[in-house]
Amino acid sequence: xxxxxxxxxxxxxxxxxxxxxxxxxxxxxxxxxxxxxxxxxxxxxxxxxxxxxxxxxxxxxxxxxxxxxxxxxxxxxxxxxxxxxxxxxxxxxxxxxxxxxxxxxxxxxxxxxxxxxxxxxxxxxxxxxxxxxxxxxxxxxxxxxxxxxxxxxxxxxxxxxxxxxxxxxxxxxxxxxxxxxxxxxxxxxxxxxxxxxxxxxxxxxxxxxxxxxxxxxxxxxxxxxxxxxxxxxxxxxxxxxxxxxxxxxxxxxxxxxxxxxxxxxxxxxxxxxxxxxxxxxxxxxxxxxxxxxxxxxxxxxxxxxxxxxxxxxxxxx
Amino acid sequence: xxxxxxxxxxxxxxxxxxxxxxxxxxxxxxxxxxxxxxxxxxxxxxxxxxxxxxxxxxxxxxxxxxxxxxxxxxxxxxxxxxxxxxxxxxxxxxxxxxxxxxxxxxxxxxxxxxxxxxxxxxxxxxxxxxxxxxxxxxxxxxxxxxxxxxxxxxxxxxxxxxxxxxxxxxxxxxxxxxxxxxxxxxxxxxxxxxxxxxxxxxxxxxxxxxxxxxxxxxxxxxxxxxxxxxxxxxxxxxxxxxxxxxxxxxxxxxxxxxxxxxxxxxxxxxxxxxxxxxxxxxxxxxxxxxxxxxxxxxxxxxxxxxxxxxxxxxxxxxxxxxxxxxxxxxxxxxxxxxxxxxxxxxxxxxxxxxxxxxxxxxxxxxxxxxxxxxxxxxxxxxxxxxxxxxxxxxxxxxxxxxxxxxxxxxxxxxxxxxxxxxxxxxxxxxxxxxxxxxxxxxxxxxxxxxxxxxxxxxxxxxxxxxxxxxxxxxxxx
Numbered sequence: 001x002x003x004x005x006x007x008x009x010x011x012x013x014x015x016x017x018x019x020x021x022x023x024x025x026x027x028x029x030x031x032x033x034x035x036x037x038x039x040x041x042x043x044x045x046x047x048x049x050x051x052x053x054x055x056x057x058x059x060x061x062x063x064x065x066x067x068x069x070x071x072x073x074x075x076x077x078x079x080x081x082x083x084x085x086x087x088x089x090x091x092x093x094x095x096x097x098x099x100x101x102x103x104x105x106x107x108x109x110x111x112x113x114x115x116x117x118x119x120x121x122x123x124x125x126x127x128x129x130x131x132x133x134x135x136x137x138x139x140x141x142x143x144x145x146x147x148x149x150x151x152x153x154x155x156x157x158x159x160x161x162x163x164x165x166x167x168x169x170x171x172x173x174x175x176x177x178x179x180x181x182x183x184x185x186x187x188x189x190x191x192x193x194x195x196x197x198x199x200x201x202x203x204x205x206x207x208x209x210x211x212x213x214x215x216x217x218x219x220x221x222x223x224x225x226x227x228x229x230x231x232x233x234x235x236x237x238x239x240x241x242x243x244x245x246x247x248x249x250x251x252x253x254x255x256x257x258x259x260x261x262x263x264x265x266x267x268x269x270x271x272x273x274x275x276x277x278x279x280x281x282x283x284x285x286x287x288x289x290x291x292x293x294x295x296x297x298x299x300x301x302x303x304x305x306x307x308x309x310x311x312x313x314x315x316x317x
Numbered sequence: 318x319x320x321x322x323x324x325x326x327x328x329x330x331x332x333x334x335x336x337x338x339x340x341x342x343x344x345x346x347x348x349x350x351x352x353x354x355x356x357x358x359x360x361x362x363x364x365x366x367x368x369x370x371x372x373x374x375x376x377x378x379x380x381x382x383x384x385x386x387x388x389x390x391x392x393x394x395x396x397x398x399x400x401x402x403x404x405x406x407x408x409x410x411x412x413x414x415x416x417x418x419x420x421x422x423x424x425x426x427x428x429x430x431x432x433x434x435x436x437x438x439x440x441x442x443x444x445x446x447x448x449x450x451x452x453x454x455x456x457x458x459x460x461x462x463x464x465x466x467x468x469x470x471x472x473x474x475x476x477x478x479x480x481x482x483x484x485x486x487x488x489x490x491x492x493x494x495x496x497x498x499x500x501x502x503x504x505x506x507x508x509x510x511x512x513x514x515x516x517x518x519x520x521x522x523x524x525x526x527x528x529x530x531x532x533x534x535x536x537x538x539x540x541x542x543x544x545x546x547x548x549x550x551x552x553x554x555x556x557x558x559x560x561x562x563x564x565x566x567x568x569x570x571x572x573x574x575x576x577x578x579x580x581x582x583x584x585x586x587x588x589x590x591x592x593x594x595x596x597x598x599x600x601x602x603x604x605x606x607x608x609x610x611x612x613x614x615x616x617x618x619x620x621x622x623x624x625x626x627x628x629x630x631x632x633x634x635x636x637x638x639x640x641x642x643x644x645x646x647x648x649x650x651x652x653x654x655x656x657x658x659x660x661x662x663x664x665x666x667x668x669x670x671x672x673x674x675x676x677x678x679x680x681x682x683x684x685x686x687x688x689x690x691x692x693x694x695x696x697x698x699x700x701x702x703x704x705x706x707x708x709x710x711x712x713x714x715x716x717x718x719x720x721x722x723x724x725x726x727x728x729x730x731x732x733x734x735x736x737x738x739x740x741x742x743x744x745x746x747x748x749x750x751x752x753x754x755x756x757x758x759x760x761x762x763x764x765x766x767x768x769x770x771x772x773x774x775x776x777x778x779x780x781x782x783x784x785x786x787x788x789x790x791x792x793x794x
Binding site: 024025026027029030031033034040041042043044045046047048050051054237268269272273277280 | 740761
């Protein structure tokens with residue numbers, strides 16, 4: 001696809017518009033019906049056990065509050081490393097996701113565990129700041145040791161059709177992720193709740209991938225609606241088609257609003273049947289969540305013991 | 318083993334209380350048949366599910382007499398709002414016993430439980446709810462100031478949607494004040510007999526609904542009975558012709574819903590991902606045993622390769638197997654006879670030079686199964702582009718311009734349904750005006766609703782079922 005390579009070299013609004021608006025459109029009713037149908041898969045016994053463990057390994061355990069303190073972050077890290085203190089078979093989560101100033105605390109708490117530190121950056125969650133501020137935000141987090149950067153796109157620019165501005169910003173943040181010889185993974189948050197249409201979700205997904213995103217992520221969690229199954233379905237289709245055309249694999253992260261194991265399994269089914277098994281790995285699919293983990297743990301126990309243990313048997317962090 | 322292999326998730330059979338033998342349902346009670354019995358088989362395992370009474374002309378005679386009596390003495394005299402109460406009650410009972418009906422339907426028919434649970438049974442209940450609402454509003458249906466019922470309706474239904482086709486037939490008939498003698502298909506009589514129990518449970522007056530099970534001769538006896546005022550048939554065009562001849566020259570009103578060879582048109586500006594989903598729904602829903610199935614894919618040549626590639630990828634995720642597994646997408650072919658017909662036509666497709674493709678899938682050893690199949694390089698002259706296969710077999714053809722699309726789509730002896738996939742609203746309207754098909758779906762396929770009329774052009778039959786239009790077939794207007 002020569003248009004794709006041309007756009008990578010020198011993005012301009014008209015060219016990007018031709019490319020993004022040339023993508024096959026999305027029929028809303030059809031996309032939602034497909035997602036609903038995938039949601040009816042019945043995942044039981046061994047498949048459920050497998051899915052629950054996989055989901056735990058895919059969690060980006062998140063705290064993004066003004067009230068976050070080092071104590072809170074350290075507690076969350078402990079939980080992420082060993083979600084079930086009395087069950088050594090329970091895997092760790094993929095990453096702990098925090099604001100940039102909490103990166104040193106998280107990094108120290110997670111040292112030597114394999115659990116990654118993800119930091120939100122670029123004037124998260126609104127993204128309303130000058131580019132220099134966003135880049136400084138990113139550089140600070142990378143220098144403090146963040147393995148992954150979750151940036152937000154400029155939704156205002158996107159909705160105004162200033163696609164080149166969005167693309168250039170993503171590329172600049174991507175460059176900032178390589179500060180000091182490091183190579184932090186870049187997750188690009190589309191904030192699909194503000195993009196409003198499925199066509200926009202599809203276009204923003206392609207724009208982010210073309211501009212160098214390692215992951216495309218649905219939401220900040222601060223806007224409603226956050227992640228939905230149809231939106232995630234469309235993003236999974238986009239990464240599948242993008243790999244078919246360019247050879248580069250991009251990950252997907254739905255974030256916000258996924259609270260139950262049942263929901264998480266619906267997402268895994270959708271990954272399995274849309275992008276395919278290649279994406280069924282924490283390197284390529286993540287859940288941005290805080291309360292999801294405890295429900296996964298409760299269901300995991302239920303499956304192992306046959307009884308529901310209740311909320312007092314999982315930790316509150 | 319892949320990273321995420323779905324474990325078996327079978328729906329429990331225990332919810333169905335299957336009796337070893339079933340009689341005919343005449344005048345509110347189960348009675349023995351006069352012509353012995355036949356076996357109803359689970360097509361997924363070939364096990365015998367039950368012995369079912371074979372009704373003959375004398376049984377039909379009894380059933381029609383009971384229906385006439387119920388019509389004269391009770392049903393036609395009840396005010397519409399009283400009839401509505403019974404029909405609402407039936408609708409609620411179908412909902413209450415939905416799981417039982419769904420499991421039994423999947424056992425007897427072979428369709429996946431996901432479809433019987435999410436489509437057949439809810440739609441059957443919806444039809445009863447919808448027509449119950451009409452029962453006391455018939456003077457306001459734009460069919461004249463005081464439309465009257467016809468009398469006794471003789472109804473013969475097919476095996477592809479046993480309970481749903483029953484609902485399409487029985488609900489409007491009862492709402493309009495008629496009584497019914499219904500003959501279910503030979504291979505799928507069981508949900509109709511469970512429906513008979515529901516009629517008892519609803520305290521429906523005896524004789525209002527009569528169910529006579531049997532084969533072709535039984536159906537012919539229902540259709541040909543002089544006491545029947547109205548004939549409604551859904552099934553093959555071949556049998557439809559026989560029925561039309563049989564009732565010609567009598568006072569009987571007839572509606573026929575027959576075969577189809579629907580075109581599903583995909584334009585280059587279509588929402589391709591959803592179009593692929595619609596193609597899959599169009600031809601693989603219910604193993605392709607759907608008279609309005611989108612069995613001819615007509616795709617614009619400029620996107621043909623991409624669409625077929627995407628379709629192949631999508632077909633690899635279809636799960637063929639045990640109909641009672643909640644994750645099964647394609648269940649069993651209803652009978653050995655139907656399987657043989659699908660095989661014969663598929664072989665003809667290969668012999669005529671089309672390219673056959675199926676995803677790798679393991680079919681169960683027992684039972685009647687057929688892998689989802691597409692034929693590319695099909696031309697209008699091939700048998701697989703003209704004849705109704707009634708199985709999970711799609712013929713892919715291409716077109717270059719909208720005019721060519723219309724010409725090819727209409728170049729068939731049938732005319733039941735069609736589908737259009739395009740992002741352009743004006744093109745949808747342009748096409749809908751030119752398609753000679755009873756239903757034209759835009760950016761969707763195989764969607765049904767009781768409020769929407771359904772029926773055919775040409776060899777797909779005549780008369781409409783569903784919606785306000787569906788009332789006309791059961792009223793003297």
